[in-house]
Amino acid sequence: MSRLLLSACAAALTLAAAPALSQTFPTTGTPIIADASQAPLALPRAQPAIPAPVDTPYPGVIRYKADVTDLERKIVNVTETIPVAAGPLTLLYPEYLPGNHAATGPIQLISGVTVTGGGKRIEWLRDTIQPYAFHLDIPEGVTEIEVSFQWLTQPDNANWRVTMTPSIVNMQWEKALLYPAGHYSRRITFAPSIQLPAGWGYGTALETESFENGLATFKPTDLYTLVDSPMYAGANHRRVDIDPTGDAVHMEIVADKAANLAITDEQIGLYQNMVTQADRLFGARHFDHYDVLMALSDQLGGIGLEHHRSSENTGGPGFFTEWDKNAGGRATIPHEFTHSWNGKFMRPADELTANYNVPTQNTLLWVYEGQTEYWGHVLAARSGIHTVEEEKILLAGVAAFYENQPGREWRALQDTDNHNLLGYRVPGQWTSWMRGTGDYYRESQLMWLDADTLIREGTDNRKSLDDFARAFFGVEDGRYTPRGYTFEEVVAALNGVYAHDWATFLRGRLDAVGPDARAPTDGITRAGYFLTYTDTLTALEKKVMSGWATDFQYSLGFTLSGPTNRLSNIRWGSPAFNAPLGAGWDLIAVNEVAATPEVLRDAVTAAKTSTDPIVLLLKNGSRYRTVSFDYHEGLRYPRLARTEGAPDRLADIWAPRRR
Structure with a gap:
């Protein structure tokens, strides 16, 4: 052993044997370590200062x-x-x-x-x-x-x-x-x-x-x-004019294959309607030109991302050539187009940062993304990109998801605004319990429907959330420089349309948490509908609900995925959760019959009129397991049904504006 090492060991032994130092705090505010064993092994090296951003030009x-x-x-x-x-x-x-x-x-x-x-x-x-x-x-x-x-x-x-x-x-x-x-x-x-x-x-x-x-x-x-x-x-690139009043809005389409660029005149007309309806909704433009960037590919990564004068969007290769197969995904472009007004021109003040290394805060994503999600679907319906019946099916799916989401017991909608800051769109096995990114989009969509119908009801249909959109997002026609907004300004603008305790209305829905907190579905009721469930889908519902054949969320509590029929998206508190089942199980057989989604659907339906359990054989790696479900309520798919005698406010909300 070297002399240097011996000296170091002796010093360490001396420190270990020394009595603990008294814990005092000198006037400098620097603490004295109470026990040498608590000392850090290393201190951060000195770092050059990173200049803070200031409002001065960089030379050159x-x-x-x-x-x-x-x-x-x-x-x-x-x-x-x-x-x-x-x-x-x-x-x-x-x-x-x-x-x-x-x-x-x-x-x-x-x-x-x-x-x-x-x-x-x-x-x-x-x-x-x-x-x-x-x-x-x-x-x-x-x-x-x-x-x-x-x-x-x-x-x-x-x-x-x-x-x-x-x-x-x-x-x-x-x-x-x-x-x-x-x-x-x-x-x-x-x-x-x-x-x-x-x-x-x-x-x-x-x-x-x-x-x-x-x-x-x-x-x-x-x-x-x-x-x-x-x-x-x-x-393979094609540029399409979708501005019916000029030459300011275009769709720039790229595709894996040239044949996929074949957007029809009718489809072009639908996107021209979208531009027209956005003009009538907001009453102003905050761009000199706008480009809808659209990639038709099964190789490029999917995206829907907003910008002030453009948006990045993707669709499958047959997005235009197989239009009827994409009913559930056509609201993305109207959503991103809406962001030019909400999110880019008018932006939450805590997201209007000086540069790209200043941390963002996300306290108003329920406006930035949530109200944009609401207007995206409204514009899809008003333009004809979605039919009214397609929108009803999509809205029923959103309402059912949140009506059956237990995560609200511990996590308020407001806190989901922080989800990206905790780890960007982190996937998880228990999404119904975690809550996360989708909630400040889709649950907020329900909240804004609630607000819209409340205004319509309170003003005998003389006012609506359209008036808020024009007053809040449609200011200063032609201005491109972003403006920041706060919670108080949102409340004031709502009161400018219809006097109400909007702060309490919003905070009550944003901060609701606990066993008694429920989904904000009052807007559906006030619109003249109620949520129900069916075991038989129409042809249109099957088109819009593209994953219906493998969806057992509201019956057994899971979805089947991939060629192995893996149980995924297991809903917290569902029969599958209580079995108990977790990640990694593949469905092998149903009631001793080789498993397919159709076989499982038939078994769930047959159990409605039988006292026999539904018996599943499952495999997870080298493990096998048999699980019995004493479930007899049949398949359950969400659907909106009309309330007899109530006004149909959804029809009014989704009707195209004539001026």
Whole structure:
């Protein structure tokens, strides 16, 4: 044993034998450790300061070029040329991404970061407390640096969604850039360009300066607008005008196959109706032009993401060519289009951050996403994108989900606004108990239906939530700069339409928690309907409820998934939960008959008129188990039924506006 090691051991023994130090706190406020065994093993290293963002311009223009031609390896190569001055500089990778409401910037996929200036390499140091920051020391005489790196996009959707396929690229600039700290995002100017594969077309809200030999160069813009203007590019591309009053709103479609671009004139007319109905709802536009980016693919990762002058949307390859098969998913585009007013122009004040590394707060997502979900479905119905009957089926599904959701016993709707901050859309086996992202969308949709019908009832149908939308979101026609809003302003605007104790109305639904808390379904009742359940579906219900054949949520309490008929989405407190069953079980047989979804449906139906249990044989790895369900209530699928003699306010809400 070396002398140095012996000395260290002796010191350690001395410390261990020493009496505990008295715990005192000097006037400096620094605590004295009471017991040496509680001392930290290491202290954080000193970190260079990250400049706080201020409302001053960054000097010069950052020249940015992305190359997305490496389709086989799905690699985006980026070069940024940044004006600099001698001294410390911190570059940031966006952490808090707009529309994600969380710290989701995939910095793990950024590699090969190399900085040069004045013909020499300049080393960087990552901040270990804020690892989205890169610290540099710019030498004297260097007036610009070149930063190069790769965004290693993913081959599958296991962890991050696929953004590159052999025929489509979804370029999201914020996932492939670094920007200087110390300035508001709108005060940093970029001159962006992108190299596309030969022969490709593209759509983006950016203003094109030139497009030659596959190189698209855009007019200089601020970082805020760049991040807010993604691109869809593809070998198969079509641009469609959907603005009936001018040439300001377009659909930019890319597809795996050229045949999938065949949107019909009738379908184009439905999206033109959407634009018209949005104009009549809000009474103002907060964009000079708007691009609905639409990718038709079974390879690109799915997305529906809002921007001020565009939106990113995906659908299956047959979204247009097999229109009737997509009834349940057509409200996404109206939802994202609504965000141009609610979420982008008018935005919760605590989400209007200075740059992309300032933490967001999500206290008003029930307005940002929840009321947008409400208007998305209203616009879908008013435009004809959904029929009224399709909307009733979808609304019944939402109401049934929350009427049967036990998670409200411990978690209020308001707290689900924090879900993304706790881990972005974390999947879970017990979603009915966890509560989460979908709730501030869909449960809030029910809450806003409640508000709309309350206004209609209280004003004898002279006013509605439409009046709120025009007064709150439709202000300052032509203004593009975002405005922040608060809870108090939402309440005041509602009172401007109809005098009511709106603060109590909202807080009562947002903060309701405990065994007696219930879903906010009063709007359905006030609209002249009630929720019921049926064991026999119509042809239209089967089309809209695409997963009906494997859905046993409101009977046995689970869904069957995949070729092995795996039990998934087990509902907390259901017969399956009480069996008890958890994750990983595959259905092998039903009443000694080889299992299929149809066999299980038949068994559940037969049990209505029998006292015999439903017996399932299950397999989980090498384990087998037989479970008996003493269940005799039959299949249960949700449906809205009319209340006799009550006014049909859903018909009024979903009717197209004539002016």
